[in-house]
Amino acid sequence: MQIEIQSLRKVYPGGVVGLEGLDLTIPSGLYGLLGPNGSGKTTLMRILATLLEPTSGEARVGGYDVRRDKAAIRQVLGYMPQEFGFYPNLSAYETLDYFALLCRVTDKQERQRRIEQALGRTNLTQLAGRRVGTFSGGMKQRLGLAQALLNNPQVLIVDEPTSGLDPEERIRLRNLWAELAGDRVIILSTHIVADLAAGADQLAILHRGRRLFAGRPSEMLSPLRGKTWIIDIEEDELSRVRGDHFVTGVFRSATGMQVRVVADEMTHPRGYPAEPTMDDAYVHIMHQEAGSAADDLV
């Protein structure tokens, strides 16, 4: 299973550009989509989920065209949008039963098996009989994921799945991605880099509808190897260090503060080398994009 995207463009009514000639190949495994709000992540996911028509370009899910083969794509698709709700009068089990019927699972025993499996995977078994109207945000989020798993999808698209989840649930979800990935495609959109750091096989960074990076996490990190540093500073030094270096993170330490910086050479006396992280790489890429945009303006 593979998703191929060529020159994909989406312009909304009013001229707002969602995607600007995107090229991407998404192989099997966990694929992360990173980017700030408004970068085009949700637009891309909705096009792949056959909920939005692209303006131009092509996108194929497992060989099926998103314009012409919507029904075929939906057979193999599990989708969890960023914002969604359920019918509050139904229990979690009844909700999943309804959505399983929408997936054309007519056999009662098969439906029951799939629902129980989805409930188990999302840690909702104990809440199966409870009305969805009484669910917390995190529970709804998990139920949203459960409904996306009902048809045993070959392509699972989840948009910001960890928002509203407590740390334990987030870890549980990360483990679930690892369990589900394999020969299926899981596209995970997030603006939290840590969600992808643990297990993404590949990822892409989008910004203003364009691709800034696509590849393996290690490829994202490699340009920063030997260029990432930690500097121990006093609190009043921060603004000066910011002026002298490109800072990717600021942390408190037992003795004062630490800043992570990306630089070819370290001139600060309390600076020492560090292993680059995904956060460093992400912030660096976004900074480069901002710089080139500024250059374009000049």
Place this chain on the structure above:
Amino acid sequence: MIWSEARSAALIARREYQLSCRGPAFWVVAAAGSVLALWRSSSSGVTAALAAYATWNVTVLALSVLAILIAASAAARDRREAASELVFSKALGNSPYLVAARFLGVWGSPITIVVIMLAVAAARQVIGGSPWHLGAYSNALVRCLAPLALATALGFSLTTLFVSPLAAGIAALYWVSVPLARGQLPWVADMTPTQHWPVAALLAAGLVSLTAALYGRALQTGGSRAPLGWAAALLFAGAGIAALGIAFSGDDTLTRRDPILSAMAAQRVLDKQPAPGFWSPDGSGRLVGLSDLSDRPIALAFWGPSAPESAQVLRLLQDAARKFRSANLACIAVCVDSDSGAAAPFADEVKPEVTVIWDRGQHYGDGERWSDSPLGLAYEVKQVPAIFLLDRHRRLQARLDYEALPRLEAALTQVVAEP
């Protein structure tokens, strides 16, 4: 594939029905309807047919308006709960089967309320020691189906197509205006009478088909809907033809064309003179004439189920027929409502003692247009109930209105004593 979709749709209809029946609105309406049914069936002299008719009346006048709003609320549920994208991303998400399934499920909700109301009315009859009449309740239920289908289709389709329950609200207002302004609106606009069920059913099916054809277009979710569009067009055309048929084949034309009916209407009723004759069909289509009843005293009552207080003359006539059996009293009840389907259970309740016949001619059930009925014209009936007592020589001996009903037995005693 088609079988799989249809089977899924049937199961979804069941879930949709459960959803529609779970909300507090459903139980509020069901409770209010039950109280109303209890009240209408608790008055003295209320028979099963009258209780069932009252329930039907409440249904078509009030519950159908609520059905529009219930259906509109159900159709807006996906958007209201932000579940549209979850639904649309599923295999059956933009299928016309889903539209049909949801409509059927939602339609089940007001039907269930009618069943509850009828059950309450029947229980009241049983507890009160009155005979309950299954035919009357089932007749009322069946006659509710088409008006409720149209009301549900209006609320469901307009909300789905116009992406706003506002359109359904406007439809509900129109629906309310029809019975309120019946004298002014065309006869065919009133979907409540039995004979209009084909128009209501075709319109409902056409609306749902059109909705299914257009469903999902906003999200450009693909798939050809042309056959459904054609089906909707055909159904609407069928409804239009049926409506025109009702409008242009009204009994007014029949009255003008049929010399027998014209002659019947031209008769005049005079005290102590032979009463106007007639030749009208009973519930089984057999023609009953005054000449068939020679040498028998006759109690001839005009009534109509749309004036429920007039229906009590049926029970009075039945009692009189039993009491004056030795005098060979013939009891004839002339139904002047044109909604014959509504009157049939009443006729069943009082046979064989009372023969119910239908006056022909176009006459609405609102108390204002009975003058169009030929027999009503001949007997100068201004309001129902009206009872005319004829002696063995067909001479008019007494006429009684609603206030004079307590004097019926005394008047009959005098009439049967006439040589």
